[in-house]
Amino acid sequence: MGTFVSKEEMKELRAKFKREGKTVVLCHGVFDLVHPGHIIYFQQAKAMGDVLVVSYTAARYVRKGPGRPYFDDEMRKTMLSAIGCIDYVMMSDGYTADDMIETVEPDLYVKGQEYAKAEDDITGKIGEEVALVRKHGGDVRYTSGQVFSSTKLINTAFPALTEEVKEYMQDFKQRYTMDDIKAYTEKMQDLKVLVVGDVIIDEYVFCEVQGLMSKNVAYSARLHRDEKYLGGSIAIARHIASFCNNVKLMAVVGKEPEFEPTFKRVLPEEIAVDFVYSDEYPTIVKKRYVSEDVKKDEVDKVFVINNIPLDMSIDKPAKTAFREKLERNLKEYDLVVLCDFGHGLIDRKTREIIEKQAKTLVINCQTNSSNYGTNLITKYTRADAFSLDDKELKLAFSDYNSASHQEKLAMLSNHLHSCGWHTMGGQGAEVIDENENIMRCPALTNKTKDTIGAGDAFFSLAALCTGVEAPWEIGTFMGNIAAALAANIVGNKKPVEKVNVLKYASTLMNV
Template sequence: MTSSALKILGYDDLVAKVEALREEGKIVVLTHGVFDLIHPGIVRHLEESKKQGDILVATVIRDRDVRRGPGRPVFPEELRVQTLAALAMVDYACIVDDDIPFECVGRIAPDIFAKGQDHNKRDKQIHDKILEEERGLAYGKAKVFETSGFAFSTTGFLNEFLDIYPEDTKHYLRKIGEQHSFERIKQALDSLLSNKVLVIGDGIIDEYHYCTPMGRAGKAPLVVHKYLNYEVFAGGAFATANHVAGICGDVTLVTLLGESESREDFVRACFKPNVAPKFFYRKDNPSIIKKRYVAAQTNQKLFEVNHLNDSYLPRDEEEAVIAFIREEAPKCDLVLASDFGHGLISPRIIEVLRESSRVLCVNTQTNGANTGFNLITKYSRPDFVCLDEAEARLAMKSRGEIKEIIRDLADRMDTERLIVTLGKKGASGVGRGEKPHFAPILSTKVVDTIGAGDAVFSYVAPLFSLGLPTDLLVFLGNVVGALAVKIVCNKRSVEKHEVLEFVHALLSSGAAGMCAQAPNQDQAP
């Protein structure tokens, strides 16, 4: 093992090592970041950081938690941590999670936390609350030291000199940046914290059963798979409520569970603290469970088995749901109907939603269990509609130009705003009396598209209620979608700070000058 390899520690080992060093009287300095490119500014930052103490520790953000913009990180986490460990001024290096930015600083508890000027400026814009030491959110009792380095941003450098987006996308980003500032977008998202939202829809328990192929069966034309393991996620309206709770302060969820095999404990444990669920129960039925069998190596779905009863509720149970909506919906700033067509939202409930909601936002999803039977046209004059291309085409029964379909569907629904995601083609949206606005794809890596449309709806609907223009809604929807397709199913929500980091990178001067190359066009919401 090389001497630099000995510097690389696991997270728990690093915490113990720092504690031991501090007990010996050593002053420990911690620096934290992506460290995707070791340029002169990074070297200067590390040198200045080391001079502040006896030991310099560098924590490297794990690949899945990097939110510095498109195509990042360029180098995988193993190479990034190895590169840092090879530098003489770095004593220890470690790969860490960064779901909550800078959370590792509080756990490692260094004497000094060193930040670069560029990062400090950016983080004050994006993570203002995290930077308030007195709240104890991240830094604990560590002294914060700001290095001078160079006025040299790694993100800006990589955005400027690496090929990420084609020319059309660069032109689009420049135009968006000229018309809408980062500060305006952040202010809009921050203002949603005071909003009270009602989400109604079909809660779904998503199971991923991972398998690996073994060979062809001898007596049937099928591939035999070896079962490996499984994961369970709270999807459907459960996921919608959690996404919304990341930007709105008070979320009430109206949904169904089954009386048999309800899995209520699991579902409740998945909610964010500001989600208040109101469960109704379908007698003699399980909660909705969708089991997907997945090729572990590629994350490709092999087949799906649904456990559900998609008939409407009996009259007395429907009346109980209606009574709750009539009482709660008028108290809310907006209502989101996350309609998967699995029996909760009946024609009568649709009428009550329209009558009781100040602002009604609707997503009717087409899936394998309801194709052709769960169309947006069953709603009357919703304020906001979010669909994908297939759902829009089914509603209009048309294979024609999508631009015309979007415009005609918006007119038919008499909706204030319609957003349609177009997969690898991007997204489009139209407001009353407007021509359609188009946004190109922004995702550069696709892990899983399940749940991405729900994330887009969950963010764009509340932003619509603020009166944001259509072109900005389409852009922000694409930003959220690009983040969502990097998450396996509904393993976690798209968080506000992720959205802000991505927007900041896209609208920065470096992003506007990115060189031309088409991104991965496999699929996106």
């Protein structure tokens, strides 16, 4: 029976084992569902030394996609502690095994045979773990024996994925492999990407709704905290920068002194920022009052306000400077990702410059409450790919109310002379290819925390897939993965990261 110990307790035990000359073996993983393969793995590891320590990753650091791990920290601790050949059980507070290796200082770090080839590791961390083990005087061994998969067992036997997703993945795997996905993802890192679009500061005011005011028909709420996230084009640039080494962001922003430190603190070094600062036009701020449902792990919107001017046009000096910068930069980039939020940045002249000079142009033209019915994607005449949601597609062809969304998607494809995506929220997304074939991918999660930003995450990955000329189906699949991950992040607090996308892709390909 394994004894659960803290890091402090293990440090004391480790000193004792050193004095006694005992060989300490460490195994690490998620261990979401313990199966025969794990038992063989643990038994072989124990046979290599005197003391077997098994550590598992805390749930908040597991990167297998929404709804994983299926079993929580306490249940996994119980399962591992019940296995006779395990001496000690620990929980790791991190995405990697580094904290466990530093604490246990194993004489032997044992992994399954599927990790023997470093190039097969999606996270790219195996080599670093091996180096850290050896730094502490240990070495690495690999077990032999039949390889099972907790992910495949959970995907098959538990309701982590819908039947629709399982059927879709079985069909998708007939045409594409995980190696295909990794190959296209690796090609993305060499793209030179220019992101153009409105910068938005998303302010989340977390509060507890207490009820209606006694003398007015309005909510009464208690304030908890206030957080600011970088949204709009910045959020898209951050998603892209997780996959690309050369990303530039261009926009017009105000001169508010409070935002500059946020830009510098949050934006990764992979993003080159080229802002034009306006004396008159403010940086757009959207303040959302939200209530957290702790039990459901969801964020509910209560009320939203913004500072968008009624006259959504940028002053002439700033607009002229922005256009001049665009003309100097556009031809240098392989891919231009245009995120038009309809707040005044992309006027007719600017649009024409981009359409004419961009090598590969991917467009997202958004409808929101401040521009409803006025920011239609049909104002564009050229694109290499596009992405828009159901409402935006309906507004684009409002004279054709009897047409189906597939017919409207075909009309838009013909208008822009390109292929593109129609995102449908909980229904997933569909893509129209160059032969006007429409292919649908269902939503890849049934668990959401906050859907704000999910469409931007889809657009970011779909755009990158266009840039590396991936099949349209792969673009839909990767975009839906990004959307599923983003829907489980509050606002744009964090970007969708490459390692998490690949981990979830691997989970889904294991159906």
